[in-house]
Amino acid sequence: MLRSLFLILVPPSLCLCLPFSHTHTQTLTHTHAQCRYALGMEDGTIPDSDITASSAWSDSTEAKHGRLSKGEGDGAWCPAGAVFPSASEYLQVDLRSLHFLALVGTQGRHADGHGREFARSYRLRYSRDGRTWITWKDRWGQEVVSGNENTYDVVLKDLGPPIVARYVRFYPLADRVMSVCLRVELYGCLWNDGLLMYTAPVGHVMHLSGSPVYLNDSTYDGSIESGVQFGGLGQLFDGVLGGNDFTETKELRVWPGYDYLGWSREALGQGSVDIEFHFEKTRNFHTMQVHSNNHHTQGVRVFSKVECQFKPGLLLPWSSPPLSLAVPLEDLKDPSSRPISLPLGGRPAQILRCQFAFADRWMLISEISFYSGTFSVLLSFTAFHSHSSSLLFSLSLAGLPVAKDDSSNTAILIGCLVGIILLLLAVIAVILWRQYWKKILGKVKEEGFQNDFQNGYHYLSHVSSHSYLMCVLAFQAEMSLSSSCLPPTQEEPPPYPDAPPYPALSPPFPASVPHYAEADIVSLQGVSGNNTYAVPALTSPSPTAADCTPLPELPRHCLVFKEKLGEGQFGEVHLCEIESPQDLPNLEFPFNVRKGRPLLVAVKILRPDASKNARNDFLKEGKILSRLKDPNIISLLGVCVSSDPLCMVTEYMESGDLNQYLSHRVLLDKTGPTHNTPTISYPALIAMASQIASGMKFLSSLNFVHRDLATRNCLRPIKIADFGMSRNLYAGDYYRIQGRAVLPIRWMAWECILMGKFTTASDVWAFGVTLWEMLSVCQEQPYSNLTDEQVIDNAGEFFRDHGRQVYLSRPDVCPQGLYDLMLSCWNRDCKLRPSFAHIHSFLTEDAMNMV
Structure with missing residues (x-):
């Protein structure tokens, strides 16, 4: 340990000489x-x-x-x-x-x-x-x-x-x-390769004859940020070599282009692709072999040259000058996919950074491997004593004998250096130890719970408080709740739905059983930053399920940008204006627009560098939204999918959302208004609540699950939308998990929080909270007296059912009969919650008689 740390702590003023020895072992990617x-x-x-x-x-x-x-x-x-x-x-x-x-x-x-x-x-x-x-x-x-x-x-x-x-x-x-x-x-x-991770730009999508070819690194297990993937390994080192036709693949049931990672010079905006390789230990690199495609007819050629830099250690500088390697002319001319060998000269490195220069419009790489050997270093440096007489000595890091001087001063000097190094090591160890525990304690304090995702379901692995542990233990002893959380006429989503096929444009999902991101809020946010509708399962096609009418394509030039409404992790929502909507024959009008008057629309935009899964989900969402034809549901007016970026155009209500509208009003009681403050009456609130229930009844009839019903997602005149998650105005309504997922936990049923089960019954729970918001005229958040962590604890109390759960209190102007309806929406047993049909009937017939 002392030997390895000594290399790190050598002062930068000392001259480093790095002779090396190696055993020439071939380390190539395994199959x-x-x-x-x-x-x-x-x-x-x-x-x-x-x-x-x-x-x-x-x-x-x-x-x-x-x-x-x-x-x-x-x-x-x-x-x-x-x-x-x-x-x-x-x-x-x-x-x-x-x-x-x-x-x-x-x-x-x-x-x-x-x-x-x-x-x-x-x-x-x-x-x-x-x-x-x-x-x-x-x-x-x-x-x-x-x-x-x-x-x-x-x-x-x-x-x-x-x-x-x-x-x-x-x-x-x-x-x-x-x-x-x-x-x-x-x-x-x-894993003899010793590669820990590589960093590279995300791959791009190539359009051939109208069909997309996805050239992204679909198995990369690291992170993606700002168009760069880092911290992981993926298809460049999975042992699968792509063939001459990059649209074909050796794997079953995957999409065209799967075997290759590819970049467009135009989309990348630079003349080279930069890839950085991090290895577990320092190695001597002799050859890099790159398996690349050379399909001339599609503007795909192997890179023209490579420029590599070498870093022998994490704290050591990059080698200078970089090693520049030209690709042989015969490799550039050969139209087949081929491995290209590049000599690296046996240079030592723990980190390599290589720039692959474009030779044409596209560059496709399937696999990268290295010939390398073990590495050992003989570190020599010169030290000076107080009389300016130099003393040369060396310290071997590879087990070689240490050169000694006969004078006693040498031993004293070595002893002093060793003592100083040990002292520095002790100080560094103490500092790192304290920082480590400070970081751990900080995470425990700040993060309420951690998440573990599975396809379509979100399970909470643990909560910072004691409640969730008790919940898990209690589950064995008192599981009295039925596993089904759907009304008797519906079928619960399968716990592990089949994975979707590779992205297809026609049709994007089967008509019989469409599975659309059933409970994965993160996946949905990754598409456009705001969509929250979901389809748990359809046991039989609805009357509109077989409608495969192509989505109306709108020309991009007709959309005039007005302002940015919000932004999700991978997409944005813009407010736009269509100046002459009557001139667009394929535009689906939500209502009549007077001639000469522009039409305001909301435009959801998918970022061009989105993954193929995100693009597929985006297209699926468009198909799903096109089926939602109801006066109380936001309508899809058209799409722009003929070129990137993909866009969806939906209605936009100029009057804003219900939360902003109600929060500036006072409920009109029997004594009448006291000041000039804008007021609203109880019958007006019930009428709006009835319209929300009508829209949700329509969604539930199609077996759709909204998963984010709240006043912020209801526009005026009443139309149920899904913009809340993407708007900074309502960031406080969402609980963020480890900086990734955002969940509206104050509107979520207990089974959503604890088990990730989103159903029509959980939408009924959210409707009860939305009704409470309306009767409180949106003056405060639900459970405003509880922290986010206490809200999660309260979900555990609902699960245990020991009578300690906390309900939202009855608003002052809310009749007891209407409050009983809210309480039934928050029933622990989701099968006992009312249907939206019952809620709509109650609000239109009975609620008005309670004033």
Whole structure:
């Protein structure tokens, strides 16, 4: 440890000489065929100390018993608690070093016929450093892996895409309260490449004959920000080589262009693609091999040259000058896909930064690999003593003997340097330790709960307070609520819906069972920053479900920008004006517009660098919104999808939203107005509430789930919209999870918060809160006396049903009969909540008689 840290702490004024030695070992990207060796769970190569778990039912079902085909103890690892609904129990394997994993195997608890527990499905999470954990997804975005059907058979699952990790966790899942047990094995090999991550621009979409070819890095497991992906690994190192025709792929059921990561010079706005590679340790790099496509007819050519910089260590400077390499002329002319070998001269580096220069309009790369060797350094520097006589000595970092001077001054000087270094190390260790714990404590204090997403469902892994832990424990003892949260006439969404097929433009989703981001608020925000409608399931086509009429295409030049309404993570909403709407024959009018008067519209814009999944969801949303034909629902007027960026044009109400309207008014009571303050009457409020209920009745008849019903999402005259999430004005109404997801928890039913179940019944709950807002004339937030964390705790009280849950209080002017309707909307049992048809009937017939 002292040797490695000494390199970091050498003063910059000292002259570094870096001779190296190497063993010329070829380290190329692995393929699935090369990496299917059992890694040692079954044969005991992995020691018990490297197998841990979140909990264990007993000593005989500890993590060490979770070995495939072994029967020690009680025959498997079994967690202490049920895995439903939290899905937070896990079995962890530490492989001690980075491995390339291509296959996993699972098994239940057999115990010579006495075991009955197994996991029908599970989720995988992995980490390369023990700090950042990544949820594995297959090539279609599905997180849940199908598991076992009995207690004894071994079920092997291919990991496509493969995993590069040191730590792997298995999270067993269940669709009800049940005990599960698990035995596992991992199959792969050592990750000799040593690559920890690469950073590159996100890929672009190529349009060929009107069909999109998605050239993005779809399996990248890092982060994406401002058009750059960083901190992860993806398709450039998955071992799959693309063919001559980049629109074809070697994988089944994926989209055109899947095998390649590609960039457009025009979209990128620069003449080169910059890719940075971070390795686990310093290595000597001899050759870089880049598998690139050279499809001349489509403006695709391999890069013309590469310029690389080398950084021997994290704290050392970049090499200068950079290494410039030209691509041979024959490689530029050959029209086939081909590996291009570039000599790197055996230079040492831990970080490489390479600029690939465009040779044409497009550059497509399928795979990058390196020939490299082990690296050792002999560090020499010159030190000067007080008499200005120089003393040259060297310190070997590779086990070579240390050159010594015969004088005693040398030993004294070395001793002083070592003492200073040890002191500095101690100070640095103390500072880092304090900062680490300060950061941890800060996170615990500031973050209410953490999230763990699965496809279409959001499960909270834990809450900072004690309440959610109690909720999970209570789930085993008192689960009296039916697992169905839909009215008897509806069918609950499947817990793990099938992953969607590759993006298609016609049709974007099946007419019979459209699945549209069923409960994934983050996914929806990533599309346009504001849409919240969802389709849980359709058991049979509705009258309009078979309508496959193409969306009306509007010319972009007719949209005149007025102002920006809001912005989501990947999209914006603009207020625009259509100056002469009568001149557009394919424009669907929501109402008659007088001749010569412009039409105000809201335009949702998808950013051009959005992923293929975001584009697919955007097109799906357009199809869904085109079906919503109701006087109390915002209508889709048209789309702009013939070119980027994709746009959706919807109605816009000039009078603004209901929250802003009511918050500036005083409810008119029987004594009449006291000042010149704008007033509103009880019958006017009930009439507006009836219109909201009518719109929601229409949505529920199509089995649509809104998931963000509130006064901020109701425009005047009453039309239900979905702009609230994207507007900064209402940022305080949403609870942010770890800087990513935003949830309107004060309007959400308890099952939404705790189990991620969004249904028509949860929309009914939100309607009750919306009605409370209206009768309180939007003077305060729901549960304004509670913090966000206490709101989440209150959801746990609804779950436990011990009589300690807190309800919104009755507004002063609210009759008891109407308040009883609100309370029925907040019933713990979602099956006992009223339907929107009943609510609409009550508001139109009975509520007016309660004044």
